[in-house]
Every structure is written in C-alpha cells, then in structure tokens.
Amino acid sequence: MDVFGVVALVGLVLLYFVIESSSSRTRTELTRRLHRLEDKVDLLLKHAGLEEPPVPRQDEVVALVRAGKKIEAIKVYREATGAGLVEAKNAVERLG
Numbered sequence: 001m002d003v004f005g006v007v008a009l010v011g012l013v014l015l016y017f018v019i020e021s022s023s024s025r026t027r028t029e030l031t032r033r034l035h036r037l038e039d040k041v042d043l044l045l046k047h048a049g050l051e052e053p054p055v056p057r058q059d060e061v062v063a064l065v066r067a068g069k070k071i072e073a074i075k076v077y078r079e080a081t082g083a084g085l086v087e088a089k090n091a092v093e094r095l096g
Helices: 003-047 058-066 070-081 085-095
Strands: none
Touching: 058 070, 058 085, 070 085
C-alpha cells in the first residue's frame, strides 16, 4: 500500500469517528429534550387536575413485570398500545 492509500485510510477512519460522535451527541440531545417535554406535560396535567389515561391491560403488564417476565410485558404493552419497541421497553422499565 502506498502513502496515499495509508493517508486515505486514516482519513476515512477519522471521518467515521467524527460522524459517529456527532450523531451520538444529537441523539443524546434529542433524548434530553424529549424527557424535558414529557416532564412539562406531566406538570401541566397535574396542574389542571387531570390524569394520564391508563394503559390498556396495564394490570397484566404490571403482573408480568413483577413476575420477572419483562420481555413478555413489553410484548403485551406493544399489543395493547401500538407502541414501538423502544417506547414499550421504556414504559415497562418505568413500571418495574
């Protein structure tokens, strides 16, 4: 491999790390902002004296979590709410 090939390879590796670092920071920032928005909505609901509607089949999901069947609980939550995998996983983790 000549000098140009080595320089090109090093440049591509550096470019990969820069792009990966940037996208990771963006995801972290979006996650942080989403949590802040959720907290604000919770405060508004509380201030207005409203409650979040219960999750369909929530008793079943809670029972599965308590029984240590987290994956099954996630499946039931997804079926009941139509949530995506990540959203269901996060919701189940909040319950347990």
